[in-house]
Every structure is written in structure tokens, then in C-alpha cells.
Amino acid sequence: MEFNVAQLMKEATGASREYELDDDITDLDGGLTPLGKLTGNLVLLRIHSGVLATGDLRVALSLQCGRCLEPVCVRVSVEFSESFRPLTDIQTGRFLSPEEFEGQAEDLTDEALLIDAQHILDISEVVRQNIWLSVPIVAACDYTDPVSGSADPDACPKYIQLLSESALADTFGKQTPSEAEGIDPRWEALLALQDEPRSE
Numbered sequence: 001m002e003f004n005v006a007q008l009m010k011e012a013t014g015a016s017r018e019y020e021l022d023d024d025i026t027d028l029d030g031g032l033t034p035l036g037k038l039t040g041n042l043v044l045l046r047i048h049s050g051v052l053a054t055g056d057l058r059v060a061l062s063l064q065c066g067r068c069l070e071p072v073c074v075r076v077s078v079e080f081s082e083s084f085r086p087l088t089d090i091q092t093g094r095f096l097s098p099e100e101f102e103g104q105a106e107d108l109t110d111e112a113l114l115i116d117a118q119h120i121l122d123i124s125e126v127v128r129q130n131i132w133l134s135v136p137i138v139a140a141c142d143y144t145d146p147v148s149g150s151a152d153p154d155a156c157p158k159y160i161q162l163l164s165e166s167a168l169a170d171t172f173g174k175q176t177p178s179e180a181e182g183i184d185p186r187w188e189a190l191l192a193l194q195d196e197p198r199s200e
Contacts (some may be wrong), residue, residue: 001127006119008046009090015046021057029128033062035073038127050085050115053123059131066138068158076134082126086115093117 001023008017019042025034040057057078065072088095112125141156 001124002120002122003044004119005044005051005115005121006090008044008051009086009115009119011046013046013048017044018042019044021055025059025127028124029131032128032131035060035062040078042123044121047083050083051121052081052083053121053126054081055079055123055127055130057127061131061135063135063139065141065156065158067140067156068162070141070158072139072141074136074139076131078127078130078134080126080130082113082123084113084115084121086119088117088119090119 001021003017003019005017008015021038021040021042023038025032025038028034036059038057038059040055042057043054045052045054055078058075059078060073060075062071063074064070085098086096112122112129115121141158
């Protein structure tokens with residue numbers, strides 16, 4: 001996701017380049033598991049201080065369902081608009097210090113937002129950060145009702161199955177003291193709690 005913007009930097013403010021992305025991001029971040037390529041549109045616009053990169057991207061990720069803990073496919077949309085500033089002057093090659101630009105100090109010195117000395121603009125870090133911002137806090141299996149055809153994100157089939165199995169275990173899995181002979185004596189007193197009513 002690197003772009004040579006040397007020619008764009010020589011053009012007047014308002015000049016632009018458009019790209020269709022179809023990139024493999026397997027090595028972008030060890031914590032992300034993409035199920036396909038990153039696709040979408042990228043526009044690079046020449047502005048007075050450098051280049052404005054605007055992206056509208058999509059990627060499918062494998063995440064862990066927050067209910068059943070099984071892998072689930074989540075489609076993520078990434079939109080960003082970031083201003084990149086050049087490290088050197090395109091005409092003279094002179095180093096350009098942050099003091100020569102207006103803006104937030106942290107943005108002017110952020111290495112992810114710099115166009116390097118070879119005039120390469122790299123959007124990898126910006127994309128990586130925005131993917132993480134777009135990932136849902138809790139991923140969940142989506143269940144589609146076979147009758148109505150409507151999707152219910154709160155009905156995770158695996159989770160419902162686990163709840164059913166847990167309820168069956170509560171009903172049939174109680175041990176009597178005689179069945180619990182192999183239990184550590186320090187825990188035997190807890191067996192009596194099985195039959196006590198649960199407080200809500």
C-alpha cells in the first residue's frame with residue numbers, strides 16, 4: 001500500500017490520483033486474520049501542505065464470537081481521510097521541518113503520516129489503525145430465522161446449544177455424596193449447595 005507521489009507533488013493544488021485497491025493484508029497485523037483481500041477506493045489529493053489521502057475500503061475478518069467463542073466472519077468497512085506531509089521539498093530535496101507546517105504537533109511528527117525522502121506515501125499504518133477502530137467490540141454469530149428470513153444478531157445457535165447443555169447438566173449432573181467419593185474432602189461441603197434455591 002505504497003504510492004510514489006513525486007509527480008503529484010509537482011502538480012498544482014487540487015490535482016488528484018484515484019486507485020482501486022485489491023491488496024493482501026495478511027502481514028499487516030499479527031492480531032488480524034483477514035479472510036480475503038482489502039478492496040475499495042483510494043483518492044490522493046494534492047493540498048498546500050502535502051497530500052490528502054481519502055479511503056473507502058472493505059475487508060472480511062475472522063473474529064471470535066463473543067457468545068460461543070467460535071470463529072465468525074465479520075465484514076469491516078474502513079473510511080479515513082488523513083493528511084500526509086512531505087519529509088523533503090520535491091524541487092530541492094531540502095528537509096522540511098514540522099515548524100514549516102500548520103497543524104497539531106502530534107500529526108506533524110507522526111511517522112505514519114510522512115511522505116518519505118523518496119516521495120513514497122505509505123497508507124499501511126493508517127489502514128491498520130482504522131481497521132481496529134472498525135472492528136466491533138463484541139463480534140457475534142448472526143442467525144437467520146428459516147421461517148421469516150430475518151437476521152437476529154442476538155440469537156447465536158452455538159451459544160443457545162451451550163445454554164441447553166448447561167441446563168441439562170444442572171438437571172442431571174448433580175452428584176450425591178455417595179457418587180462423589182472421589183472428590184477432595186475439602187470440597188465436599190459444597191455438594192450441599194446444589195439443592196439450595198438460587199437467589200435472583
